[in-house]
Amino acid sequence: MNAIHNWLNNFIPVEDSDQQLKQHILSFIFVRVCLFTLLVTVPSIFHIQAHNLILPNLHISIAFLVVVVFFSVCSVLIVRRTALSLKRFGVIQLLADIGFTALLVYASGCSHSIFTPLFILPIIVGGLILYKLGGLIPAAAATISYAIVLGVEYVGAVPRYFQNTAYEPPLDPFTVLNLFAVYGITFFVIAIISGQLAGRLRRTEKELSKTVLEFDRLSLLYKQIFDDITTGIITTDEKNIITSYNNAAERITGCPTKRVMGIDLHTCFPEIQLTGDKERNVCHMERSDGTVIRVGYSFSQLGVPAASENDDGHSYCKVVTLQDISKIELMEKQMREAEKMAAIGELSASIAHDFRNPLAAISGSAQILAMDYDEDDIAKTGTGKTLVGIILRESKRMATTITDFLQFARPEAAVQKWFDLDRLITEVTEKTMPLYEQFELGNVVKDIEIHLNCWGDQQQIQTILTHLIDNTRSISDAEQAVKVAIRAFETNRKNINYTCIEVCDTGPGIPTMLQKKVFTPFFSTREDGTGLGLAIVKQLIDNHNGIIEIDSDNDYGCIIRLFLPHPEVITH
Incomplete structure (x- = not known):
């Protein structure tokens, strides 16, 4: 045998x-x-x-x-x-x-x-x-x-x-x-x-043999495409019975292949209607886990021969393609909102720019008016100077608000280069500290590495430091001075070199629930705040491809930590 x-x-x-x-x-x-x-x-x-x-x-x-x-x-x-x-x-x-x-x-x-x-x-x-x-x-x-x-x-x-x-x-x-x-x-x-x-x-x-080999390759390619394509594909016969069902369709609908094969399409997915427009249809579909998603689908006839010679030669099999468009529609909505906000911002920036000139005229007129009062008329002079002082103070505050708004609405591109960070911080503190003496702030303590250079736009880094130091005014107390410290050093995170700048104060800090909101435009906890200072800081840091963090320790209640990447990371 x-x-x-x-x-x-x-x-x-x-x-x-x-x-x-x-x-x-x-x-x-x-x-x-x-x-x-x-x-x-x-x-x-x-x-x-x-x-x-x-x-x-x-x-x-x-x-x-x-x-x-x-x-x-x-x-x-x-x-x-x-x-x-x-x-x-x-x-x-x-x-x-x-x-x-x-x-x-x-x-x-x-x-x-x-x-x-x-x-x-x-x-x-x-x-x-x-x-x-x-x-x-x-x-x-x-x-x-x-x-x-x-x-x-x-x-x-x-x-x-x-x-x-x-x-x-x-x-x-x-x-x-x-x-x-x-x-x-x-x-x-x-x-x-x-x-x-x-x-x-x-x-x-x-x-x-060549034909069989090519057919096998074509079959393998078809199966690979059918299984790996991100679009869900469902095919049905002339009785709408599901004959094939790829991995993407299983992932979108949440129904496993074994559950739907050989079952009527409308029984498994009643939301899909194979009538009307074949090109674009949208429906709400409930997945097997109970979540409801938005699904876009289309269908067409399959060009295959008839099953038997007795048929009229036409195939009634269909192929249905479907995609989860929930995220796409959300992105479209966000894009529309962003476009609307951009238009509003552009309009607001134009209005703010138009307000600047009349405000400058009002402020200038008030300054001239203050010099024309007769010093002999004490009652009149005192009342007039008080009113003019209010006009000048509020005009200055409005001018500052308009400047911040225009800077946020129309940010400039960063022109980056190496500069001496210690010198820049010294200039910022010498310029800003005299303005804060009325708030009884303590002196600014500097802890900067020797010969430390920073890669970035020097003017924008100066604006960032000015806003962060100005932000300490909101936590100043007449009974107790607030200590401010600025530290700078080089560090490495995830194999990326950064220049780190920390602006610290001994105030109560920012509550955890508000740490994500403080960078939102027009959000402020100060009565006289515009809510644009930290938003501008966040925008300029993003402009440098940097990172901003809020932290605290035993010595300082609030630490604003900035990470500015070195140039090799930016060009990567």
């Missing part, structure tokens, strides 16, 4: 051509043994009833079969255990078959032999496994071998047991030549035809 199973495996197609040729040769050897055994033994059995058959006696038949089997076994052992040219070995096997056939024809009546057509078998096999040359060589060998058999017969060198049969030797040489010509031409015609058929079969197999 194992031997039969192994022999049947020889007919399994293989990709390696040498291995395939070896299997063909082994199969051919097996067929040779079986064929010669049957051809010699079966006629011997029927010879009892058909005395017109010319067959060798039993001893000669057994000797012939022993030679054939012995040669075949040796050939199998050689081809399996020895590395040799398979094509040359195949030609040898074909020539051996021609020789065995010639012996069988000679022993079974020469020109009267019923086994003469056996010459055709090696020719066909040679043409199929070795192509044109493999068919022509056995054809030439068969022609020569048959000519030798006829020649030997014509000169009378035939076995003696022919005399006990109905054998009649050929007396006319033209009869012998006629047989030789007919069989010789037949052998070569069969060789040419088998070679042509084998060549066409080989080309067909190559094209078929």
